[in-house]
Amino acid sequence: MESAKISPFQLFVLILLFELGSALLYPLGITAKQDAWLAILFAMVGGFGIFFIHYALYHYYPDQLPTTYTQRILGKFFGKIAAFIYMLFILYLAARALRDFGEMLAILGYPQTPLVINHFLLILVVIYAVRKGIEVIGRAGEILFTLIYVLAIFGFIFIIASDLIHLSNLKPFLEDGILPVLKTAFTRVVFFPFGEVFVYAMIFPYVNQPKKVKKAGILALLLIGINLAISTAINISVLGYTKIERTQFPLLNTIQAIEIAEFLQRLDIFFMLSLIILGFFKVAIYFYVVIIGTADLFKIRESAKLAFPLAFVVIFLSIVVANNSLEHIEEAKKIASIYIQLPFQVLIPALLLLIAFFKKRKGKG
Template identity: 55%
Template sequence: MEKAKISAYQLFVLMVLFEHGTTLLIPLAVEAKQDAWLAILLGTIGGFVLFLIYYGLYQYYPDILPTEYVQKLTGKVFGRLLAFFFLIYFMYIAARDLRDFGEMLVTVAYPDTPLFIVNALLILVIIYTVRKGIEVLVRTGELFFIFVYLLAITGFILIFASGLFDFTNLKPVLEEGISSVVKITFTQTLYFPFGEVVVFAMILPYVNQSKKMKVTGLFAMGLSGINMAIITALNISVLGVDLVSRSQFPLLSTIQTIRVAEFLERLDVYFMLASIICGFFKISVYCYAAVIGIADLFNVKESSQLVYPIGIVILFFSITISSNFSEHIQEGSHIVPFFVHLPLQVVIPLLLLVIAFFKNRKNR
């Protein structure tokens, strides 16, 4: 492990920025139509349960990384293989997120720039930050956290001043019953974005205020879930269900409708700044977890040496992961949740917690 410590507040900031990452780009739970915000809130509750599973594992092994305690729980050979799968998972999701932001920038701001160049520039900044360590990352997060919230508040005020709200777009509530919302929760919002906090199992050993950790994590997830539900409800009330479901970037479409006093309009910069900042921290957390995990698994003394090769792998994955953006979204919404997220976010951590419970009870 890197010899570094972060506070509970810094963990809170990092988790909130992480959770908002790609959720500002991609429409969440659109299959639930006007009840999408409710599916997000239910996903938040499920996220609480998943975080408590990861926190429970941390309590059994507070001083070591998951790559190490997995070997203690399942045996050295199988444990190392399982840990390696998790590290590949972190790099894979980082690559998916990098592709999301690269596609957004190419579509919105740089249509004549190759996707590879945009992704390469993004990953270079991330590599530089991750190489500095977790303390530099969280301190940077503290600065940008306030800035992002100021952007969000002013954006909300401008939308309200434009008179764009139409709350009839949110009715009728539960038109197709609660079962359809629950289905969307267990097939989408539980895993993305809330289950993705599994990566913070690699960060928890660095927190120096362990007594505040559980409350901090739950509060961060709760605040993130409420924010996402508000953003989704805002998009639906302004654009309507049909336009939100057809839009690549619904929040951008919402911000583009702002017109105040006949001169204040086309405020795309609000969306660009907030999404890039949150995306930067999300990819950085995944990249950092992969770096320290591989260093621990293969006994590399200087983990900073791994940042460049892992960054290049993430960049390569982001380009080759799919042939176009539509295929990328299709894969992320129909294949990844069941074959990647479900086993690595839910099934395996739960089994590890059960094994840890019986193993530690036997030891006592």
């Protein structure tokens, strides 16, 4: 493990920025129609459950990375295989996150620039941060956290001042009953973004006050759920859910609608600035976890040496993962949630926790 440490507040900030990342890009939970905001709140409760599974494993093995304690739980042979598969999964998620923000830049700002160039420029900054270590990423998070929320508050004020909000778009409440909302919450939104907190199992051992990890994680997920529910409710009240269903970036459309006294308008740049910052933390955390996990698994002392070779792997995967942006989004909707995220975020960790529980009970853990 790296000798660096972060504070509980830095953990809180990093979880918040990481989870908001690409969740603000896309129409989250919109299959629940005008009740999408409610689906997000239900999914947040499920996110607490996923967090507690990984926190319980950390509680059993507070000084070890998951790549190490998985071998203690399953045995060295099967544990190494499981840990290696997890690293591949996180590498895949890093590539998908990079593709999310590469597509955003291609669509909004650089339509003539090849996608691979966008990815390359983003990953260069990530490599620099990751080589500096988790302390530097944590400090950057503390600074940029304030900027993100200042921009969000001003955006909210401008939307209200532009008289764009129509609460009638949020009605009728529970038009089709509670079941479609619960289905959306627990088959999609709970895995993205809330379930992605599983990756922080690799970060927990770096927190300098272990007793405050649980509080930091719960508060972060709570604030994420509230923020996303408010953002989604605003998007629906401004655009209506039928328009959001046909929109790739609904928050962008909402911000583009801002117009005050025919003077203050075209605030797209603030949307892009915020999302690029959030995208940096999303990719950086995934990439950092892959590097330290791979180094721990294969006993590589200087994990920073893995940054450049793994960066090229991430860039390659980010290009080949889908032929176009629509295929990329459809893959996330139809394949990733149930067939990939459910086993890796919930089922396998729950099984590891069960085995660890019985091992600890027998004094063999």
